[in-house]
Amino acid sequence: MHISVQNEFFDFSKEVETFSSKLDNIGALVTFTGIVRGEKSKTLDYMLIEHYPGMTETQIKLIVEETFKRWKICDALVIHRYGKLEPGEPIMMVATASQHRKEAFEAAEYLMDYLKSRAPFWKKEVLNGEGNWVKAGSGDEAALRRWS
Amino acid sequence: MIDLIYFSWIRERIGKSSESIETGASTVIELIEELKKKDVRYSEVFSDLGSFRVAINQELTNFDAPITEAKEIAFFPPMTGG
Numbered sequence: 524m525h526i527s528v529q530n531e532f533f534d535f536s537k538e539v540e541t542f543s544s545k546l547d548n549i550g551a552l553v554t555f556t557g558i559v560r561g562e563k564s565k566t567l568d569y570m571l572i573e574h575y576p577g578m579t580e581t582q583i584k585l586i587v588e589e590t591f592k593r594w595k596i597c598d599a600l601v602i603h604r605y606g607k608l609e610p611g612e613p614i615m616m617v618a619t620a621s622q623h624r625k626e627a628f629e630a631a632e633y634l635m636d637y638l639k640s641r642a643p644f645w646k647k648e649v650l651n652g653e654g655n656w657v658k659a660g661s662g663d664e665a666a667l668r669r670w671s
Numbered sequence: 672m673i674d675l676i677y678f679s680w681i682r683e684r685i686g687k688s689s690e691s692i693e694t695g696a697s698t699v700i701e702l703i704e705e706l707k708k709k710d711v712r713y714s715e716v717f718s719d720l721g722s723f724r725v726a727i728n729q730e731l732t733n734f735d736a737p738i739t740e741a742k743e744i745a746f747f748p749p750m751t752g753g
Contacts, residue, residue, distance in 0.1 A: 639753035
């Protein structure tokens with residue numbers, strides 16, 4: 524299990540390489556990277572992500588531990604950034620490794636659904652000097668219910 | 672003393688990120704009612720219980736939860752991670 528809550532930029536291909544190099548005998552590796560939209564369309568100047576230090580790390584750890592309980596996975600990686608992010612920059616990523624693809628895909632989806640609405644992050648989109656807090660999607664809670 | 676912590680638009684509208692308070696409230700909802708009487712900013716922010724969440728000692732909980740063991744209570748809108 525590798526969890527990082529950080530302000531710094533990360534290179535997802537390097538992260539995947541480091542993550543997978545430590546694994547042995549895996550048959551499937553699934554990764555997801557969330558990226559700040561609006562790079563070419565200029566619909567966003569930048570994104571600000573606020574989080575709850577302490578609770579963020581604890582919540583992510585609990586979510587990852589639950590993922591390990593539910594699926595037979597070999598390892599999992601979660602990186603989530605906070606602070607000021609420019610369009611085109613990575614916000615977060617997850618990676619899951621298992622022997623078979625079904626477990627890796629499902630575990631990654633589960634991680635994403637829970638990180639979205641149970642990890643204490645709040646996004647603010649800034650355009651022309653005006654900031655708007657991103658509202659949680661109406662489907663976010665429904666997405667969690669499918670796992671219960 | 673209990674530390675109250677605010678995030679996102681709640682922090683912005685209350686105008687501070689945290690404060691320490693003394694309270695006679697025994698549950699979260701009682702605390703919210705107490706805060707609402709204090710100042711119009713609180714009554715506006717906490718007017719719709721569906722629009723925010725609460726965590727006691729960094730653990731997500733509900734509005735009926737007792738606050739007798741609380742050191743830190745955080746109020747924030749639904750999370751938007753990922």
